[in-house]
Amino acid sequence: MRDQNPARGLQRAELARRTGANLETVRYYEKVGLLPPPPRTASGYRSYDKAHERRLSFVLRGRELGFSLDEVRALLRLVDERDQPCAEASRLAATHLADVRTKIADLRRMEGVLKRVVAQCGDGTRPDCPLIETLFRETTVE
Amino acid sequence: MRDQNPARGLQRAELARRTGANLETVRYYEKVGLLPPPPRTASGYRSYDKAHERRLSFVLRGRELGFSLDEVRALLRLVDERDQPCAEASRLAATHLADVRTKIADLRRMEGVLKRVVAQCGDGTRPDCPLIETLFRETTVE
DNA sequence: CTTGACCCTGTAGTTACTACAGACCTTACC
DNA sequence: GGTAAGGTCTGTAGTAACTACAGGGTCAAG
Numbered sequence: 539m540r541d542q543n544p545a546r547g548l549q550r551a552e553l554a555r556r557t558g559a560n561l562e563t564v565r566y567y568e569k570v571g572l573l574p575p576p577p578r579t580a581s582g583y584r585s586y587d588k589a590h591e592r593r594l595s596f597v598l599r600g601r602e603l604g605f606s607l608d609e610v611r612a613l614l615r616l617v618d619e620r621d622q623p624c625a626e627a628s629r630l631a632a633t634h635l636a637d638v639r640t641k642i643a644d645l646r647r648m649e650g651v652l653k654r655v656v657a658q659c660g661d662g663t664r665p666d667c668p669l670i671e672t673l674f675r676e677t678t679v680e
Numbered sequence: 681m682r683d684q685n686p687a688r689g690l691q692r693a694e695l696a697r698r699t700g701a702n703l704e705t706v707r708y709y710e711k712v713g714l715l716p717p718p719p720r721t722a723s724g725y726r727s728y729d730k731a732h733e734r735r736l737s738f739v740l741r742g743r744e745l746g747f748s749l750d751e752v753r754a755l756l757r758l759v760d761e762r763d764q765p766c767a768e769a770s771r772l773a774a775t776h777l778a779d780v781r782t783k784i785a786d787l788r789r790m791e792g793v794l795k796r797v798v799a800q801c802g803d804g805t806r807p808d809c810p811l812i813e814t815l816f817r818e819t820t821v822e
Numbered sequence: 823c824t825t826g827a828c829c830c831t832g833t834a835g836t837t838a839c840t841a842c843a844g845a846c847c848t849t850a851c852c
Numbered sequence: 853g854g855t856a857a858g859g860t861c862t863g864t865a866g867t868a869a870c871t872a873c874a875g876g877g878t879c880a881a882g
Contacts, residue, residue, distance in 0.1 A: 553830075562871055565830095570869090572737065581878055584727045585828055604790045607869070617812055627803025627811045628797075635794040638787050646786045648746045652777040655770075662767025669769045670759055673741045674734065704840055707861095712838090723847055725860060737861075749838065 546583030557594045559564070564594065572597050572611060604638055605630075689719070689727030706736065714739050714753060746780055747772075751804045 554561045567573045573593060577585045594615070600610040609630055616623035651672070658668035696703045709715045714738060742752040748780070751772055758765035798801045800810035801810070 548828080557822055560871075563869085566870060574798065581829080583878085596815045601869090602790075603815075604689060604787070605795055610791055613815065622805070622807065623807050623812060624799055624801055624809035627809050628801035628804045631794055631801070631811050632798050635791065638791050638794060642784060642787045642791065645746070645780050648744075649777065649780050650783065651745055656773050659766055659770035659773070662770045663764070663794065664766045665764065667766035667769050669773050670755065670765060672744075673738045673755065691860080702840070708839060723845080723860085743838090796845085 548591070550584050550586070553586045553591060553594065556591060557598055559594060559598055560671055567597060568596065570607065572607065572614065603634075605634055635639060689729055690733070692726050692728070695728045695733060695736065698733060701736060701740055709736065709739060712749065714756065745776075747776055751776060783788065794808055 550564050551561055554558070554626050557568075564573070568575055573590060575584050576590055579585055580656070596614065596617075597607075597610050600613060601607075612630060613627060616627050620626070627653070655669045655672050658664075690698070692706050693703055696706050697702070701709075706715070710717055718728045718732055721727055738759075739749075739752050740757065742755060743749075747755070754772060755769060758769050762768070775816060797811045797814055800806075
């Protein structure tokens, strides 16, 4: 069994397990500057603490809300450098919310067309496949 | 003025313009096998015809419906090789429709959380930013 | 002292393009 | 005939956000 003593810090796999991140993602986030490089043991192993865990969770939750890594980086900068980050953070969130709504609208348009053609295809015995005809003939957007 | 005589075929830029594709995308689709390599002029220029235009439009419309290039490739194979492609095509579309609906559900969850936090942030004068607190504290998914 | 489980690094692969750089060709105009 | 502007060609590198090795080092238990 590996060392679980909190005074010695978490290994990468433990941090990944505790946060739900993929093992490789932890190293990736360090590489792109979203996680600070942790101290190393004598043999070069990374040793994380609670602050790393907190920060990694922040990034992962940001990702769950659909923020890009650049947006998460901006949010982290606000956390680190600003006293009153709410106005800027809220602006970022509002912009992102608009992006999300645009994506939903796009997907709903796709859903509508797909639903229609799947219904028209029925049991798939038609010689003129409505899906294929749609792709050849129609514009899918007005 | 360039040659517009249909007997001589379309150049790449013309094909792109007529279909709405990006110029580089045309070559890319050829490279990944979605468009057949067109005949070349004596000096090596690609020369497209109506069949290419039709096929490229098919790919672009498939993309507008959110199909991956692999899925579009599969649909094109059905068009080329099968007499009765509708059953298989419809299955592909139904699978893709389910994917689209999953994405919509994900985005709606994001939208709900973002809408809430943006509302809570209000004019951005709060010292405890609801967005940042959410990212640090909550799980965004139940 | 070996086995197995972890850790390290750097790099390559993924999707679907997009954007060059450097070279060649064609056309219009003078 | 010359030249400048615009097309075209190729291959390659860049984008986002990871993910997955390969080839090596380390560490603890039996």
